[in-house]
Amino acid sequence: TRSHSLAVLPGDGVGPEVTDAALEVLDAAQQRFGFTTERTVVPLGAEHYLETGELLTEDTVAQLREHDAILFGAIGSPKVRPGILERGIILALRGAMRQAVNLRPVRLYPGVPTPIAGLEPQRCDLVIVRENTEGAYVAQGSTVHRGTPARTAVQESVNTWYAVERAVEFAYRLASVRRGRLTLCHKTNVLVEAGSLWLDVMEEVGQRFPDVETDYVHVDAMCMHLPVSPERFDVVVTDNLFGDIVTDLGAVVQGGLGVAASGNLNLEGTGTSMFEPIHGSAPDIAGRGWANPAGACLSLALLLGELGEGEAAATVEGATAAVLGQLPALAGEAMGASTGELGARIAAAVAEGSTSPVPGS
Amino acid sequence: TRSHSLAVLPGDGVGPEVTDAALEVLDAAQQRFGFTTERTVVPLGAEHYLETGELLTEDTVAQLREHDAILFGAIGSPKVRPGILERGIILALRGAMRQAVNLRPVRLYPGVPTPIAGLEPQRCDLVIVRENTEGAYVAQGSTVHRGTPARTAVQESVNTWYAVERAVEFAYRLASVRRGRLTLCHKTNVLVEAGSLWLDVMEEVGQRFPDVETDYVHVDAMCMHLPVSPERFDVVVTDNLFGDIVTDLGAVVQGGLGVAASGNLNLEGTGTSMFEPIHGSAPDIAGRGWANPAGACLSLALLLGELGEGEAAATVEGATAAVLGQLPALAGEAMGASTGELGARIAAAVAEGSTSPVPGS
Ligand SMILES: CC(C)[C@H](C(=O)O)[C@@H](O)C(=O)O
Ligand SMILES: CC(C)[C@H](C(=O)O)[C@@H](O)C(=O)O
Numbered sequence: 001t002r003s004h005s006l007a008v009l010p011g012d013g014v015g016p017e018v019t020d021a022a023l024e025v026l027d028a029a030q031q032r033f034g035f036t037t038e039r040t041v042v043p044l045g046a047e048h049y050l051e052t053g054e055l056l057t058e059d060t061v062a063q064l065r066e067h068d069a070i071l072f073g074a075i076g077s078p079k080v081r082p083g084i085l086e087r088g089i090i091l092a093l094r095g096a097m098r099q100a101v102n103l104r105p106v107r108l109y110p111g112v113p114t115p116i117a118g119l120e121p122q123r124c125d126l127v128i129v130r131e132n133t134e135g136a137y138v139a140q141g142s143t144v145h146r147g148t149p150a151r152t153a154v155q156e157s158v159n160t161w162y163a164v165e166r167a168v169e170f171a172y173r174l175a176s177v178r179r180g181r182l183t184l185c186h187k188t189n190v191l192v193e194a195g196s197l198w199l200d201v202m203e204e205v206g207q208r209f210p211d212v213e214t215d216y217v218h219v220d221a222m223c224m225h226l227p228v229s230p231e232r233f234d235v236v237v238t239d240n241l242f243g244d245i246v247t248d249l250g251a252v253v254q255g256g257l258g259v260a261a262s263g264n265l266n267l268e269g270t271g272t273s274m275f276e277p278i279h280g281s282a283p284d285i286a287g288r289g290w291a292n293p294a295g296a297c298l299s300l301a302l303l304l305g306e307l308g309e310g311e312a313a314a315t316v317e318g319a320t321a322a323v324l325g326q327l328p329a330l331a332g333e334a335m336g337a338s339t340g341e342l343g344a345r346i347a348a349a350v351a352e353g354s355t356s357p358v359p360g361s
Numbered sequence: 362t363r364s365h366s367l368a369v370l371p372g373d374g375v376g377p378e379v380t381d382a383a384l385e386v387l388d389a390a391q392q393r394f395g396f397t398t399e400r401t402v403v404p405l406g407a408e409h410y411l412e413t414g415e416l417l418t419e420d421t422v423a424q425l426r427e428h429d430a431i432l433f434g435a436i437g438s439p440k441v442r443p444g445i446l447e448r449g450i451i452l453a454l455r456g457a458m459r460q461a462v463n464l465r466p467v468r469l470y471p472g473v474p475t476p477i478a479g480l481e482p483q484r485c486d487l488v489i490v491r492e493n494t495e496g497a498y499v500a501q502g503s504t505v506h507r508g509t510p511a512r513t514a515v516q517e518s519v520n521t522w523y524a525v526e527r528a529v530e531f532a533y534r535l536a537s538v539r540r541g542r543l544t545l546c547h548k549t550n551v552l553v554e555a556g557s558l559w560l561d562v563m564e565e566v567g568q569r570f571p572d573v574e575t576d577y578v579h580v581d582a583m584c585m586h587l588p589v590s591p592e593r594f595d596v597v598v599t600d601n602l603f604g605d606i607v608t609d610l611g612a613v614v615q616g617g618l619g620v621a622a623s624g625n626l627n628l629e630g631t632g633t634s635m636f637e638p639i640h641g642s643a644p645d646i647a648g649r650g651w652a653n654p655a656g657a658c659l660s661l662a663l664l665l666g667e668l669g670e671g672e673a674a675a676t677v678e679g680a681t682a683a684v685l686g687q688l689p690a691l692a693g694e695a696m697g698a699s700t701g702e703l704g705a706r707i708a709a710a711v712a713e714g715s716t717s718p719v720p721g722s
Binding site: 086091140148152221223241 | 497548
């Protein structure tokens with residue numbers, strides 16, 4: 001039988017709760033589709049940092065490199081100063097594992113409440129591809145004249161043909177197997193040098209994808225279109241900082257944090273891809289079973305897709321969507337079922353349910 | 362009688378149409394509140410550029426400097442390459458006129474349809490203060506190795522204590538006469554140097570405003586909160602690039618482009634403030650009377666407020682809101698009345714209506 005080795009990073013707060021739910025769903029998928037996984041739990045996050053002082057160590061990097069994929073929960077705690085874990089773990093992982101793109105499907109499943117009035121599921125099915133390694137995230141920056149009225153901070157955004165081409169090519173490839181539309185989101189009218197690099201990459205790579213139609217939308221205009229006209233988009237490719245912003249807006253449109261999944265993909269086999277719900281560790285509700293495991297389960301579906309378990313991926317997505325679409329609320333006590341109970345329901349739906357990807361689609 | 366001198370820049374496309382409507386409203390306000398204006402129309406925009414090759418010239422700058430305020434329509438045409446007018450006129454004006462902050466009220470008026478399900482007007486009344494002169498908008502940038510696979514573009518974001526303090530102080534002052542809440546929106550967990558400058562300015566200036574409560578929201582999280590929980594915010598202060606993005610999202614929440622107004626404010630008498638609807642020149646609908654003049658009229662209200670005509674400002678805002686709240690649709694033919702007719706209706710409401718700022722508030 002096929003076997004995959006997974007590193008599991010449950011993290012803090014509700015991270016372990018949603019990860020447990022996703023692993024139960026994974027069990028069901030394995031049974032049904034006849035593959036196995038070896039799972040190694042790796043402690044990383046606020047708790048681990050407070051106990052050991054360790055962020056992402058070289059040993060952990062070496063260990064993670066040995067696995068086929070990483071399933072990540074969430075990290076963070078009010079006991080750790082903001083920025084430490086983000087930079088020391090999340091951004092460090094993206095760099096060390098060469099996770100070139102961040103993939104964020106924005107899909108509204110039938111029955112899931114969206115805050116956008118009158119939005120129908122069939123109008124909202126797009127994928128945002130975010131360059132994941134550079135841009136403003138190179139982020140050292142510098143300050144001169146600290147402590148004086150002349151204090152000045154400079155942050156650079158570095159944009160290489162190498163990384164932009166990699167992300168854009170991935171996005172074209174994805175568009176070519178979807179509805180054949182690719183939108184570049186940037187701010188070329190102000191960020192002229194970076195913008196023209198992105199535009200030139202789009203044009204050059206586009207020659208290899210003559211069947212993909214392209215267009216361009218400024219990031220500010222994107223914030224106007226995405227909520228009310230998501231049907232305008234199939235695949236959107238954008239830089240690291242703009243991607244950070246518009247993907248969170250995308251999450252709102254699809255029903256909020258609890259529902260959104262992401263994959264940080266290594267594209268060349270030079271590291272390990274990582275899949276995580278986009279919600280945080282939510283320490284205020286940890287331990288109560290109030291977190292929605294859908295984000296983690298949909299991230300698991302992305303992971304399975306990357307491992308070549310396409311049927312399992314589609315089934316996990318469909319089962320999660322079906323259970324989600326029945327919930328009276330998307331988070332908290334009002335969900336009417338605990339994180340664990342929802343995991344069990346999704347697992348049951350995977351065991352018994354149809355393999356059609358999403359109900360009603 | 363009090364007299365104010367205005368420079369009027371109607372611009373292109375629907376710019377002159379909405380500006381005419383706003384000027385009719387201004388006539389009514391003058392009559393009712395007993396002041397006069399001297400108006401000088403200044404040709405700037407795509408048409409003028411195509412005829413003369415001129416963008417913002419030193420002569421025009423000198424001329425604008427002589428006026429008390431600038432009323433701006435919209436510029437742009439498909440005949441001019443994107444970026445030319447934005448940089449050559451809009452950004453050039455912000456710089457030359459030292460328009461330190463960009464003010465963007467986000468207010469949902471009663472009866473105005475918002476795409477956000479269940480959002481009530483009383484939950485949506487905030488103001489975004491955007492630093493308007495620096496950050497990523499210094500925007501030269503540089504490219505090395507053009508034409509090779511090593512091509513790399515660097516864009517800097519420059520953040521000075523001087524400009525950030527000016528914007529933050531303005532925002533504190535505004536919060537102190539509103540509901541006393543100020544939120545900083547940034548990305549301090551990634552843009553560490555710029556972020557800590559903003560945080561330090563917030564803290565230092567805050568000592569002079571002990572009654573203003575402050576908090577902090579990352580720009581990505583802002584895109585999640587602003588659409589569904591605008592009541593969390595009273596005044597939001599943010600940098601130039603983040604401000605560009607979140608203010609457009611704010612416009613969506615308040616009913617879209619047609620409704621949103623802005624002011625580019627010079628705070629020290631070293632230049633002239635400029636007021637403009639945030640929509641563009643919309644060449645596709647120009648000449649048909651399909652543009653909503655509300656954005657221009659609400660910009661006029663901001664202008665009147667800055668000129669010290671507080672009663673007139675409140676009345677123009679209230680009249681515009683009242684007319685807006687009756688419309689069957691916010692733009693196009695479906696509005697059921699032309700740009701000019703709506704201008705006349707708002708003018709009539711100014712002439713006769715109450716001076717209470719907004720109906721139902
Ligand atoms: C935690 C933070 C550093 C991160 C980012 O900015 O990329 C997060 O917002 C995300 O989108 O994954
Ligand atoms: C036209 C463009 C340069 C401008 C900006 O980016 O500031 C616009 O989007 C705005 O918000 O006024």
